[in-house]
Amino acid sequence: MADILTSPHVGADVQHGKEIDYIEAKKGIWSWMSTVDHKRLGLMYLWAVVANFIVGGIFALLVRITLLTGNHGDNYFISAELYNRFFTLHGIVMVFLVIIPSVPGALGNFVLPLMLGAKDVAFPRMNLASFWIYTLGNLMAIGAIALGMVDTGWTFYTPYSSTTNGPVSLMALAAFTLGFSSIFTGINFIATVHKLRAPGMGWFDMPLFVWGIYSTSLIQVLATPVVGITLVLLTIERAWGIGVFDASKGGDPVLFQHFFWFYSHPAVYIMILPGMAVISEIIPTFSAKTIFGYKAIAYSSVAIALIGFLVWGHHMFPSGQSQLASLIFSFLTFLVAIPSGIKVFNWLATMWRGNISLDTPMVWAVNFLLLFTIGGLTGIFLGALSTDIHLHDTYFVVAHFHYVMMGGTITAFLGGVHYWWPKMFGRMYNEGPAKIAAYLYFVGFNVLFLSQFVMGSNGMPRRYYNYLPEFQPWHVASTVGSWIIAAGLFLALGNLLASLRKPKEATDNPWKGTTLEWQTQSPPIEHNFHDQPVLHRAPYDYRTPVSVDREIH
Amino acid sequence: MLPEQGSQHARNVDLLFMALFWLNVFFFVLVAGLAIYCVYAFKRREGVKTPHITHNLALELIWSVIPTILVIGVFFWGAAGYLDYAVAPGNSLEIAVTAKKWNWSFTMPDGSVYGKDIQIPVNTNVKFVMTSNDVLHDFYVPAMRVKHDVVPNRYTEVWFNAEKEGTYHLACAEYCGKSHSDMAGSIKVVSAAEYEKWLVNGPPEWETMKPEDLGKIAYEAYGCNTCHSVDGSKNTGPTWKGLYGRTEKLADGSSVVADEAYIEESINYPGRKVVAGYENQMPAFEGQIKPKLFKGLIAYIKSLK
Ligand SMILES: [Cu+2]
Numbered sequence: 020m021a022d023i024l025t026s027p028h029v030g031a032d033v034q035h036g037k038e039i040d041y042i043e044a045k046k047g048i049w050s051w052m053s054t055v056d057h058k059r060l061g062l063m064y065l066w067a068v069v070a071n072f073i074v075g076g077i078f079a080l081l082v083r084i085t086l087l088t089g090n091h092g093d094n095y096f097i098s099a100e101l102y103n104r105f106f107t108l109h110g111i112v113m114v115f116l117v118i119i120p121s122v123p124g125a126l127g128n129f130v131l132p133l134m135l136g137a138k139d140v141a142f143p144r145m146n147l148a149s150f151w152i153y154t155l156g157n158l159m160a161i162g163a164i165a166l167g168m169v170d171t172g173w174t175f176y177t178p179y180s181s182t183t184n185g186p187v188s189l190m191a192l193a194a195f196t197l198g199f200s201s202i203f204t205g206i207n208f209i210a211t212v213h214k215l216r217a218p219g220m221g222w223f224d225m226p227l228f229v230w231g232i233y234s235t236s237l238i239q240v241l242a243t244p245v246v247g248i249t250l251v252l253l254t255i256e257r258a259w260g261i262g263v264f265d266a267s268k269g270g271d272p273v274l275f276q277h278f279f280w281f282y283s284h285p286a287v288y289i290m291i292l293p294g295m296a297v298i299s300e301i302i303p304t305f306s307a308k309t310i311f312g313y314k315a316i317a318y319s320s321v322a323i324a325l326i327g328f329l330v331w332g333h334h335m336f337p338s339g340q341s342q343l344a345s346l347i348f349s350f351l352t353f354l355v356a357i358p359s360g361i362k363v364f365n366w367l368a369t370m371w372r373g374n375i376s377l378d379t380p381m382v383w384a385v386n387f388l389l390l391f392t393i394g395g396l397t398g399i400f401l402g403a404l405s406t407d408i409h410l411h412d413t414y415f416v417v418a419h420f421h422y423v424m425m426g427g428t429i430t431a432f433l434g435g436v437h438y439w440w441p442k443m444f445g446r447m448y449n450e451g452p453a454k455i456a457a458y459l460y461f462v463g464f465n466v467l468f469l470s471q472f473v474m475g476s477n478g479m480p481r482r483y484y485n486y487l488p489e490f491q492p493w494h495v496a497s498t499v500g501s502w503i504i505a506a507g508l509f510l511a512l513g514n515l516l517a518s519l520r521k522p523k524e525a526t527d528n529p530w531k532g533t534t535l536e537w538q539t540q541s542p543p544i545e546h547n548f549h550d551q552p553v554l555h556r557a558p559y560d561y562r563t564p565v566s567v568d569r570e571i572h
Numbered sequence: 573m574l575p576e577q578g579s580q581h582a583r584n585v586d587l588l589f590m591a592l593f594w595l596n597v598f599f600f601v602l603v604a605g606l607a608i609y610c611v612y613a614f615k616r617r618e619g620v621k622t623p624h625i626t627h628n629l630a631l632e633l634i635w636s637v638i639p640t641i642l643v644i645g646v647f648f649w650g651a652a653g654y655l656d657y658a659v660a661p662g663n664s665l666e667i668a669v670t671a672k673k674w675n676w677s678f679t680m681p682d683g684s685v686y687g688k689d690i691q692i693p694v695n696t697n698v699k700f701v702m703t704s705n706d707v708l709h710d711f712y713v714p715a716m717r718v719k720h721d722v723v724p725n726r727y728t729e730v731w732f733n734a735e736k737e738g739t740y741h742l743a744c745a746e747y748c749g750k751s752h753s754d755m756a757g758s759i760k761v762v763s764a765a766e767y768e769k770w771l772v773n774g775p776p777e778w779e780t781m782k783p784e785d786l787g788k789i790a791y792e793a794y795g796c797n798t799c800h801s802v803d804g805s806k807n808t809g810p811t812w813k814g815l816y817g818r819t820e821k822l823a824d825g826s827s828v829v830a831d832e833a834y835i836e837e838s839i840n841y842p843g844r845k846v847v848a849g850y851e852n853q854m855p856a857f858e859g860q861i862k863p864k865l866f867k868g869l870i871a872y873i874k875s876l877k
């Protein structure tokens with residue numbers, strides 16, 4: 020704290036010209052590998068997440084290509100064993116290496132300290148450690164892929180996972196390791212939010228992005244240890260035959276599911292809350308209007324984080340858990356849906372009578388609103404007991420969680436990347452291709468996953484290599500959708516990368532945002548701000564016009 | 573949108589499904605309509621100042637309370653349907669199911685064991701008591717809207733009452749490895765008379781099996797193995813090894829050569845001729861063993877020299 024208050028006043032005059040930014044401040048690969056600058060770490064997470072997203076995406080495309088036909092003989096070029104590995108790796112890579120670190124790791128690291136007016140996170144070295152632990156976990160996962168891949172499904176259900184061949188233990192330990200990265204980041208953000216807010220910034224003066232990331236961090240710290248120990252127990256069972264989950268060794272396979280979902284349901288919120296956090300920034304900025312229901316959105320994040328711990332059993336309705344437990348879990352599941360619904364209405368009310376500019380980030384935000392709403396609404400079918408029994412473990416579930424995880428989080432992440440891109444790199448991308456990419460994504464997404472809703476309600480189970488002929492048209496549609504979405508994503512990525520060859524001409528506040536990250540140069544200097552910034556206006560306060568340049572210096 | 577309906581339960585589930593579908597459509601149109609309307613109606617114009625509206629209690633109450641009431645209603649509706657499905661009525665026909673990678677096997681109430689294709693009577697409560705020999709599987713009959721995991725070292729149950737004759741697809745819905753997607757079966761719902769006939773004839777494999785192999789199945793299915801050995805050792809009953817053609821001393825002092833007629837009589841009415849040195853403990857099997865299996869038993873005993 021004291022450190023911040025006495026930060027050196029670099030350049031005495033009020034009108035600073037462009038100064039050396041954080042990217043150019045130090046040179047050489049080592050300066051990146053050993054950096055404790057949250058902005059550089061944010062970029063490193065960004066590139067790692069993008070690389071992993073491409074890998075996870077390739078696995079998805081391979082799964083979809085396999086499913087163009089549903090009657091593979093024994094000699095099809097993608098065998099059943101290979102197919103099982105593809106969908107497993109698609110899940111593991113996307114969940115543990117992409118979605119969980121995407122918004123917090125890349126955008127959170129970059130933006131959160133800036134939003135609080137801080138010089139860095141509370142524990143910069145721990146932040147660096149978190150990145151390298153992530154990399155270690157990443158390498159372990161790559162190792163497990165190189166050693167022949169695993170076929171357990173991303174859920175690692177026992178006793179299949181305790182008995183199948185392949186580097187399952189290595190993969191489980193990779194996820195275990197990645198969990199530590201997640202915990203480190205969570206602790207760091209919690210401490211940062213508590214301790215490093217700019218003078219005058221009370222809890223309700225924080226941008227909603229910070230509230231979202233803060234709630235996420237709480238879950239990360241509280242829930243991740245549970246999946247960690249579960250995966251270690253699985254490894255012990257595999258290594259030394261100690262029966263924990265394997266029925267043939269006296270273990271209980273259903274216990275694994277309880278442990279696993281005790282983490283993995285909250286993990287759903289680890290994944291979606293940051294997405295909601297991004298949307299809560301984009302919508303007021305591009306509506307040039309104050310956020311509607313600030314406190315409702317802030318509190319609902321925390322409410323989701325807490326109630327989210329009590330609903331894991333909704334993944335286990337047909338598993339043999341007691342009927343009473345199923346009833347209670349179903350009820351609580353409906354309760355946790357309410358805060359998410361409230362957020363959607365708040366965002367709409369924010370847009371209402373706004374002054375809306377449909378720039379690329381806002382296109383992504385509208386994509387989010389539509390896709391996430393479908394994801395949330397279809398969750399009602401799965402929360403209700405009698406319909407869930409029919410839909411459980413079918414493509415309906417697959418479509419539902421893709422609408423939430425991809426339609427929600429990944430969409431918001433892409434919106435966030437386009438939103439903060441000029442701040443991160445000081446350059447503007449071309450709006451034309453960026454918007455076309457967003458529209459392609461939207462169309463491809465719905466072709467890809469709406470057809471899966473149809474298949475699922477018709478009883479098509481998930482993780483199927485062969486399927487009944489009546490499903491083929493829908494599978495073909497779904498696969499075509501995957502190509503459209505891939506085209507959109509490559510266009511978005513190529514367009515962003517192309518902008519890096521342009522001169523750094525972005526203004527400091529191109530979207531006229533009200534939060535503190537726009538009150539420093541684009542890209543920021545190494546120490547973020549010259550002076551300790553003070554809160555110059557409440558977040559999302561558009562009562563006085565906002566300029567594309569800085570208002571404070 | 574939904575598979576064919578095989579039972580009253582399926583129709584109940586579908587009613588809720590369709591109600592939720594329209595609820596979904598309504599809210600989606602509301603949200604999407606508002607979002608798209610806003611984007612066009614409030615398109616950016618320079619110099620426009622937006623109103624500073626931070627909240628509106630009435631509005632917020634409306635959009636919190638109405639969805640809450642709706643979802644609580646949905647909860648009760650879903651729970652009611654679930655409770656119907658969760659507990660099998662006491663008078664159900666009970667079929668034991670064993671799942672293993674990657675096949676189903678069914679043991680019918682008469683002890684006969686079938687592979688993945690079975691028949692059940694129409695308009696009858698049928699309960700499946702399931703367990704797995706290896707990993708998790710899941711018994712899923714889409715037309716009946718029932719699904720339940722099959723777990724090793726545990727018995728789980730699922731039941732339904734098929735109201736229409738027809739053949740219904742059975743699928744494994746819990747990932748179980750390489751041939752998970754091929755772990756299918758069929759449940760043919762037939763009239764009570766046809767079901768009885770099917771039971772008598774037995775599974776199709778029986779057509780081609782040698783009688784003594786059928787006899788071995790019956791030996792286990794009817795529990796003869798709990799009292800009779802086939803290796804010569806003495807148990808509650810005499811061993812079957814070398815029984816055929818042997819001269820048996822009976823408890824009343826007479827003796828008899830074990831020919832087919834004697835063996836048949838011993839199975840149907842064990843008390844009539846009790847072998848010396850044994851108690852009259854064997855239950856009478858008269859009329860209980862399928863003819864095919866009965867013949868098989870005799871052939872099996874004959875083969876044990
Ligand atoms: Cu969940």
Ligand SMILES: [Cu+2]
Pocket residue numbers: 708709710744745746747748749751752753755
């Ligand atoms: Cu299976």
